[in-house]
Amino acid sequence: xxxxxxxxxxxxxxxxxxxxxxxxxxxxxxxxxxxxxxxxxxxxxxxxxxxxxxxxxxxxxxxxxxxxxxxxxxxxxxxxxxxxxxxxxxxxxxxxxxxxxxxxxxxxxxxxxxxxxxxxxxxxxxxxxxxxxxxxxxxxxxxxxxxxxxxxxxxxxxxxxxxxxxxxxxxxxxxxxxxxxxxxxxxxxxxxxxxxxxxxxxxxxxxxxxxxxxxxxxxxxxxxxxxxxxxxxxxxxxxxxxxxxxxxxxxxxxxxxxxxxxxxxxxxxxxxxxxxxxxxxxxxxxxxxxxxxxxxxxxxxxxxxxxxxxxxxxxxxxxxxxxxxxxxxxxxxxxxxxxxxxxxxxxxxxxxxxxxxxxxxxxxxxxxxxxxxxxxxxxxxxxxxxxxxxxxxxxxxxxxxxxxxxxxxxxxxxxxxxxxxxxxxxxxxxxxxxxxxxxxxxxxxxxxxxxxxxxxxxxxxxxxxxxxxxxxxxxxxxxxxxxxxxxxxxxxxxxxxxxxxxxxxxxxxxxxxxxxxxxxxxxxxxxxxx
Ligand code: G4P
Numbered sequence: 001x002x003x004x005x006x007x008x009x010x011x012x013x014x015x016x017x018x019x020x021x022x023x024x025x026x027x028x029x030x031x032x033x034x035x036x037x038x039x040x041x042x043x044x045x046x047x048x049x050x051x052x053x054x055x056x057x058x059x060x061x062x063x064x065x066x067x068x069x070x071x072x073x074x075x076x077x078x079x080x081x082x083x084x085x086x087x088x089x090x091x092x093x094x095x096x097x098x099x100x101x102x103x104x105x106x107x108x109x110x111x112x113x114x115x116x117x118x119x120x121x122x123x124x125x126x127x128x129x130x131x132x133x134x135x136x137x138x139x140x141x142x143x144x145x146x147x148x149x150x151x152x153x154x155x156x157x158x159x160x161x162x163x164x165x166x167x168x169x170x171x172x173x174x175x176x177x178x179x180x181x182x183x184x185x186x187x188x189x190x191x192x193x194x195x196x197x198x199x200x201x202x203x204x205x206x207x208x209x210x211x212x213x214x215x216x217x218x219x220x221x222x223x224x225x226x227x228x229x230x231x232x233x234x235x236x237x238x239x240x241x242x243x244x245x246x247x248x249x250x251x252x253x254x255x256x257x258x259x260x261x262x263x264x265x266x267x268x269x270x271x272x273x274x275x276x277x278x279x280x281x282x283x284x285x286x287x288x289x290x291x292x293x294x295x296x297x298x299x300x301x302x303x304x305x306x307x308x309x310x311x312x313x314x315x316x317x318x319x320x321x322x323x324x325x326x327x328x329x330x331x332x333x334x335x336x337x338x339x340x341x342x343x344x345x346x347x348x349x350x351x352x353x354x355x356x357x358x359x360x361x362x363x364x365x366x367x368x369x370x371x372x373x374x375x376x377x378x379x380x381x382x383x384x385x386x387x388x389x390x391x392x393x394x395x396x397x398x399x400x401x402x403x404x405x406x407x408x409x410x411x412x413x414x415x416x417x418x419x420x421x422x423x424x425x426x427x428x429x430x431x432x433x434x435x436x437x438x439x440x441x442x443x444x445x446x447x448x449x450x451x452x453x454x455x456x457x458x459x460x461x462x463x464x465x466x467x468x469x470x471x472x473x474x475x476x477x478x479x480x481x482x483x484x485x486x487x488x489x490x491x492x493x494x495x496x497x498x499x500x501x502x503x504x505x506x507x508x509x510x511x512x513x514x515x516x517x518x519x520x521x522x523x524x525x526x527x528x529x530x
Contacts, residue, residue: 008289009276011360015085015101018110019118023140026257027110028086034263035075072362074345080271083362095392095442101127102389103299103317105278106134113139113146117159125160132247136270143256146173162250163237167269170254171221178217180254180262181225190216191261277360280319284384287320289359293379294321297386298371301421314367323357332376332385341366373422390527394425394440397469398447403461414458419498424450427495438495469505471512473524478502487518
């Protein structure tokens with residue numbers, strides 16, 4: 001029993017969010033380096049190729065040179081067992097990223113110090129804020145000329161609406177970047193080149209009050225730092241653990257992932273400031289991670305890791321107890337007792353079968369086509385469901401036409417399976433069958449993924465005709481709404497989703513308001529819960 005709680009207590013599960021190019025991949029790699037999971041960080045030049053080798057399964061990724069799927073990396077650091085959820089960097093695959101965020105307890109937001117808050121940071125931040133999870137900020141690329149530190153902090157606070165509390169403060173940037181000052185210990189950590197970031201750096205720690213500090217930073221830099229700190233002490237919000245836990249205050253750190261500077265101090269503070277796995281809400285109330293009964297929910301389904309077998313992996317976040325491969329579990333939505341097949345954990349391309357895992361961990365299990373995103377798996381005899389994963393509103397729509405009508409069966413199967421995995425959303429005419437299918441996606445590249453997969457895995461040729469709709473609204477309380485009586489606009493289309501729930505598509509955003517005006521009592525929602 002002591003072991004059981006010890007194991008869960010040392011778990012930390014987090015995701016990194018960033019705008020493409022801010023340095024998420026580099027930072028992830030450096031975490032692994034410090035965690036001892038890899039010995040030598042891939043030379044930066046070769047990184048792009050190396051990355052493909054490790055986390056890209058689908059051909060299309062190689063063709064496009066982007067990361068479509070996300071993987072999970074587990075490593076140990078400072079006595080903690082860390083599950084790092086890696087999210088796709090390309091903005092077109094943001095829906096997968098959104099779902100991955102549902103499995104994390106904490107988010108690390110990487111910001112490019114030269115650029116500040118960028119569009120994708122904003123979008124992802126919103127999802128984290130919706131969940132009220134703690135958000136840590138790492139301002140990266142300080143080895144390049146960065147914007148004024150106060151401006152950066154100000155921008156995060158204003159644009160994202162979260163107060164910030166700098167835990168450390170940079171000394172210079174670009175060529176003049178010397179290190180960071182730790183506000184709590186009053187120590188200066190200086191920065192030395194770390195073999196271009198391939199090896200863990202050696203840091204020198206000197207108190208700001210020690211005269212030897214002037215061997216490390218210039219007198220002007222010291223003076224400027226002292227001025228800035230005075231200003232900061234007067235203006236910045238004080239660190240408040242409770243507010244950090246609720247996602248109401250973001251601790252901010254500075255560093256350079258490329259040169260390994262600031263990584264170790266970030267990890268140390270981060271682990272100290274974060275908690276072991278948090279309780280999750282279900283229809284039977286909060287489920288405590290320390291509850292000895294196993295429970296988990298599916299947040300991602302990854303298909304086609306082996307195109308020949310058309311196998312799928314369902315990724316689950318364990319929410320309570322211990323997973324034991326020898327014990328049966330109960331799949332709530334399928335109403336079935338079962339054994340999870342080939343449970344595995346990943347470390348980049350290295351998948352290994354696991355016999356046990358604990359709350360906070362992520363496992364992938366073989367899925368013969370029974371799981372859907374959001375499903376709950378728990379101990380037999382229990383019967384609760386975790387809160388659903390929201391379906392994010394698609395922003396692009398197309399009508400799918402099958403070229404050879406003889407292949408209708410494979411086509412319907414394929415499109416339904418791909419939708420079940422959550423890669424696309426499918427809609428039909430109200431009261432229509434699978435005769436006309438409308439596909440909605442969050443990012444347009446998902447259309448290519450769909451076409452590629454339907455052709456390669458299901459052997460059907462399809463044509464996609466783009467539709468001009470951009471806005472989608474689910475109808476709240478639809479059972480009590482007479483759909484035929486809804487007074488629409490000329491650009492509105494009524495369709496139903498896979499679960500038969502009616503919704504409205506619009507070309508123009510102002511039509512949404514118009515329909516609300518024209519139909520008293522009608523309530524529309526931007527996303528639906530599964
Ligand atoms: P992403 O996953 O957020 O998209 O970013 P990624 O880590 O791939 O980094 C994007 C680019 O920024 C890479 O350069 C990377 O080397 C660089 N970079 C990351 N962190 C730092 C840093 O702290 N300082 C500096 N100066 N650069 C950093 P690239 O030229 O686009 O890629 P590559 O050809 O070097 O692989």
